[in-house]
Every structure is written in C-alpha cells, then in structure tokens.
Amino acid sequence: MKLKFTSERKEKLLSFCKKAGINMTNMELLDLAFRHRSVTNELDTSKYPVSEYGENNERLEFLGDSVLGLVTASWLFSNLTDRKEGDLAKIKSVVVSEKILAPNAIKLGIDKLLLLGHGEEITGGRQKPAILADCMEAVIGAYFLEAGFDAAQKYVLSFIVPEVQKVLQTGTKDFKTLLQELTQKKLKSTPVYELLDTKGPEHEKIFTVRVKVGDKVFSPVKGSSKKIAEQKAAEEAFKILSE
DSSP: OOOOOOHHHHHHHHHHHHHHTOOOOOHHHHHHHTBOHHHHTTSOGGGSOOBTTBSSTHHHHHHHHHHHHHHHHHHHHHHOTTSOHHHHHHHHHHHTSHHHHHHHHHHTTHHHHOBOOHHHHHTTGGGOHHHHHHHHHHHHHHHHHHHOHHHHHHHHHHHHHHHHHHHHHHOSOOHHHHHHHHHHHHTSOOOEEEEEEEESOGGGOEEEEEEEETTEEOOOEEESSHHHHHHHHHHHHHHHHHO
C-alpha cells in the first residue's frame, strides 16, 4: 500500500478548512493530521517520503494536545476570575475530554476524512471517540505549526468556549448523575441502563447501550467502553427530557 495525495483529496481538505474556519496552505501537513497509525502499519515506508513531522498523526496529536490545554487554561484563568483553581481544573478536564472533542470532530466531518488502516476501518474506527479526539488534537497541532499560536488559539476557542458555557450551566457533574437527578425530580424514577450488544476483538470492543426511564425507552448508542456508552446514552436522554 502506498499513500497518494490526489487533487480530490486536496479539495476535501480545503473544504474542511473552510468549515473549520482555519486557513492552511500546506495540505500535506494537514493531511498528515488525519493519518491514523493503523495506516502506517500497512505501508511500505520505503516507497514514500516520511514527513519531517512523522509518518502518522501521533506527533501532531502530542503537540496539539499541549496547545489545546494551554489555550483552554489561559482562557479559563482570564475569564473566570471568581473561580478557584480546583473549579478551573474540573471545567478544563471536562471541555478538553474525549467526550467533548469527538462530537465536535464529527460536526466538522473529521470522521469522513480520517485515513485508517483496513483493520481499523472494519472495526468502526471512524466512530471511535478516542481516534476522533486524537485527530482533533492533531489538526490543532498542524495548524499551530503553519499559522502560529494566535491563529491556533482562535480556532480552539471557537469550539471550546461554547462547551465551557454548557459546563457553567450544568456544572461539572457527568451526564449519568445529571440524568438521575433530573428523572428523580421530574418523573420520580431512576434510569436503567441496558447493555444490548458487544462486538469486536477483546482490545477493540464496541458496546451498544440504551437507557430506560419509567416507560420511556431511548435510542441505543455505541461506545468504545460500557462506561462511555452509558454516558452517551445518558447525555441523549438528558437533552430530550430537559427540552
């Protein structure tokens, strides 16, 4: 297998930049941000030049994670002046988490642009929160390298600030806790989580879970662990019942 950077791929990346609100000219660097390590496991690296930034997106992810953390911490410090360190740390841990980054990645169409190896593709890698979140961080790293800190900061804040506002409204409690409090107050009932299905090899299982509240049954959701799936199910139910 040999990677090819086509004009069609370039157009897709340019469309992504427009949707994400970023301005990049080095499309091969951006393309690298979407290259999961499972791709390079199936490549003959002697047949294509390895980028100075690595052969997959792991190094960009490392850099992007640091930029994301710094930008978020700086914004929280400057704007939530009445909050103590412990509160800021809790808010930061929520908004830079996998469960926040992955849905934002899907909104931007990152799932469709991911470059995955065959094995990862057939096991649902495009929907795995960890892979999506890592790619989100890799894009931040790539943008930082080309456009600098100020531009990367603007991009990060475009999706982080709305998430901070949500946390300030709901608190730092997880959605299972929020759903339980809501249903006990409104419906005098407690949520029940049902594990419907488990698929995939032992190290890459996908769990399907649904939640029931009284006689209300909500649509099943999938997650890379039972805990993540239950949180996602609780989030969907909480949003519906809150409305």
